[in-house]
Each structure stands twice: as C-alpha cells, then as structure tokens.
Amino acid sequence: MDLAKELARQRSSWTSMIPTAAVSRHPYGFLIVRLGATVDGAQVRFNIWLREKRPGQEPNWPIHSHEIAMSSYVVRGSLENTIWPQPRFGFGDPLYLASYTATTSVLTRSDIRISEGRKVSESVGQGRQYEVEKGLFHATQVPDDGECVTLCVFHAEENGVGTVLGRDGHSPRIEFQRHEVAPKTGVAAKQLLLSALS
Numbered sequence: 001m002d003l004a005k006e007l008a009r010q011r012s013s014w015t016s017m018i019p020t021a022a023v024s025r026h027p028y029g030f031l032i033v034r035l036g037a038t039v040d041g042a043q044v045r046f047n048i049w050l051r052e053k054r055p056g057q058e059p060n061w062p063i064h065s066h067e068i069a070m071s072s073y074v075v076r077g078s079l080e081n082t083i084w085p086q087p088r089f090g091f092g093d094p095l096y097l098a099s100y101t102a103t104t105s106v107l108t109r110s111d112i113r114i115s116e117g118r119k120v121s122e123s124v125g126q127g128r129q130y131e132v133e134k135g136l137f138h139a140t141q142v143p144d145d146g147e148c149v150t151l152c153v154f155h156a157e158e159n160g161v162g163t164v165l166g167r168d169g170h171s172p173r174i175e176f177q178r179h180e181v182a183p184k185t186g187v188a189a190k191q192l193l194l195s196a197l198s
Contacts, residue, residue: 003073003151006039015197023186027176029054031189047150048189049142057176062139067162069155070132076196077148078125084137088115098162109172134160149196
C-alpha cells in the first residue's frame with residue numbers, strides 16, 4: 001500500500017474530517033487523531049508527537065508487537081524505529097499479551113519469557129514509509145524537543161495477538177486508559193496535523 005499516493009488522493013477529504021475528529025493519548029504518550037475513513041478496509045489514523053514532554057503511562061515498556069501488520073508514512077518530522085527481528089524465547093523477561101476495548105489497553109502476563117536479542121534502528125524522515133510486520137517487536141521514538149506526524153494504517157485482514165515485553169515484579173494484569181485529551185492539547189494536535197497536510 002502506497003500511503004503517499006493515498007494521502008495525495010484523499011488529502012482534501014481527510015482534511016475536512018479533522019475539526020470533528022476525536023483526539024486521544026496513547027499509553028506511550030503520543031496523540032492519536034482518528035478519522036472516520038478507511039483505506040482498503042483499514043482504519044485511518046494519524047499519530048502525532050507534539051514538541052512537549054509526553055506523559056506515558058506506567059509501567060512504560062516500549063518494546064511491543066502488533067496483532068496486525070502496520071504501514072506508517074511520515075508526513076512531517078522524523079522518528080527512530082527500532083526492531084528486534086530475532087528475539088530469543090525461553091528466558092529473559094515476561095511477555096504480556098495485549099487486548100483492547102474502545103478506551104483501554106489491557107496487558108495480561110503470559111508464561112512466555114523472551115530476551116530481546118539483536119536490534120536494528122532506522123531513522124525515518126519526512127516523505128518515507130515504513131512497515132511493521134504482524135508480531136515483529138518494535139519501538140518508536142521521537143525526542144521531546146521534536147515533533148512528528150505519521151499516517152498510520154493497520155491492515156484489518158491480518159488478525160493476531162499484540163504483545164508487550166514487560167519486566168518482572170509487576171502485576172499479572174495491567175490496564176491502561178486511552179483518555180481523550182484536554183481541549184488545548186486537542187487543538188494543538190489538530191493544528192499541527194492541518195499544517196502538515198497543507
């Protein structure tokens with residue numbers, strides 16, 4: 001899926017949806033603007049990192065995998081995407097399984113233990129697309145003094161189980177809330193998104 005072409009084709013329509021779109025904060029601290037739009041049956045959303053201290057929820061375990069494949073296109077700014085392509089099973093840290101509702105992410109500790117293994121980091125700049133395969137461990141980082149906007153599409157046809165690489169000494173069940181943000185933050189997110197799409 002070529003997200004640059006989709007963005008060029010849908011820019012006007014998507015821009016018109018932004019004023020009424022909901023803005024929520026992901027447990028990792030970045031903001032999500034969900035549009036009532038789809039691409040090939042997959043929901044369209046924009047991930048936004050404002051230039052601010054981003055309050056992630058605790059425990060903050062950045063290494064995770066998605067239950068479905070993800071395509072992401074950097075509309076503005078840049079980010080660092082790190083992947084762990086060859087984790088080692090049977091020892092290391094506990095693996096938590098992720099489940100979702102409209103407003104929560106719930107992590108449940110499994111009996112599986114994983115060691116991270118080799119990692120590969122890549123800087124992804126404006127105008128580039130990257131892919132995260134279903135089940136691949138990755139983490140995304142944008143410095144607090146940077147800003148970034150990505151168009152993010154999860155491929156609906158590929159269902160699996162999302163996971164988070166946790167740490168020992170924590171509850172076997174952890175619930176994170178996906179809150180709507182304060183009006184001021186929502187306005188700032190939408191302004192940055194509109195600027196990025198203009």
